[in-house]
Amino acid sequence: MKKAATIFTLLIAGVLYAQQPFKHTLKLMGSRFDITVVANDSTEANGYIDLAVNEISRIERLISSWDANSQTSEINRNAGIHPVKVDAELFNLIQRAIGISKLTDGAFDISYASMDKIWKFDGSMTVMPTADSIRNSVAKVGFQNIVLNKENSTVFLKLIGMKIGFGAIGKGYAADSAKDVLISKGVVSGIINASGDMNTWGKQPDNKEWNIAITNPMNKNKVFALLPISNGAVVTSGNYEKYVTFNNIRYTHIIDPRSGYPATGIISVTVFAPKAELADALATSVFVMGIEAGLNRIEQLPKVACIIIDDKGNITTSKNIEIEKS
CATH class of the missing domain: 1.10.3980.10 (ApbE-like superfamily)
Structure with missing residues (x-):
């Protein structure tokens, strides 16, 4: 009986290891999406990826402010x-x-x-x-x-001319929804990357965790750190590509909705959270709130952590995270 159990365990391990990751890159919601699923073969993977694409497209039809019919x-x-x-x-x-x-x-x-x-x-x-x-x-x-x-x-x-939009949360929500659909269909592992809004689950076929690369804000062509993540989301917001400078002050494209002034002082915020929707919203918020207030909010939330890099290159992390530079 023990021998049969051992053989069964080995067979299961062999099946899992036979699976491999398959990745497709598409343009959805006006942005680049990289969808990776672990599957037995390309036919199975393509079917799963089609399910994810259909779900993301459904979310877009619901929340898009560009679609007159939404x-x-x-x-x-x-x-x-x-x-x-x-x-x-x-x-x-x-x-x-x-x-x-x-x-x-x-x-x-x-x-x-x-x-x-x-x-x-x-x-x-x-x-x-x-x-x-x-x-x-x-x-x-x-x-x-x-x-x-x-x-x-x-x-x-309430106000005539008032509008809502989901540019700072929509892709994260779509990534969450696509992940939920794939899990419900039995996909054991994968990554939804919605233009930097990363959502992962499971592990790689060799049982190692997925590693997420954090871009070096001082040199976007280099990786700042590699962090393992097996079931959760990570989102990085940065102003190292879109900004203007007046009177030696760099104003980012992320604007404080309360004052109308762009955020200053921070060049990169990376947030780890259970859901990409939450990580997406918080990454933008920390930029606007600044380091002290941003950390205060992050550290009040369970299972949420962040890395903040200011415009001098100084690194600040929340209490519940440790990083090792790559």
Whole structure:
């Protein structure tokens, strides 16, 4: 009996090791997605990847503010007019977003979409906007003006011209949803990389954990650190590619929705969390809040950690993480 059990164990191990990772790169939600699944062969892997793509496309149809037929666009069209009934999934996503807004004192805010686009990070901006124009640019921003009615599943934006958008959370949510679908179909391991929003589960076929590379913000062509992650998400936000400089101050493309001014002082934030949606939102928020306030919020949350690099190259980590440079 013991011998049979041993043979059975070896057979199982052999099956697992026979599996291998298969990766496809696609453009979804206007961004690059790398979808990796561990499967027995390419036919099986392609079927799984198609399931992930279908789920990500479904999420995009639900939350896209560029699609006139989406429920998000319907909410925006009726801002200041009347509430809009939405699917429970979208209602719950908005409700969670408002929860993160409260946690971060408004540093994260899906109504940032109401902001006037007065900052340009394409090299064409030569003069800093005036204080009045910056203040006016966020006049219609404010999560407090998003009214939810759970009983009726409706969303109402109080101000005419107000908008919501999921640019700072949507890809993370799509990665989470695709991961859940694949797990439900029996995919034992994989990675969803939504333009840097990484979501992993399981381990590699040789039973080693997945290693996530953190880009060196001082040299984006080099890896700063390699960190193992087996079931969770990691998101890095950086301003080393999109920024403007006025009076020797670097202003990042990540803008504080409360003031209208771009974040300063930080060039990279990496957040580890159970869900990519949360990591995505927090990475942006820490940029806006700054190192001290950002760490304070991160360390209040279970199973969440972060690495912050300032514009002098100094590294700050939350208490529950240790890193080794590569």
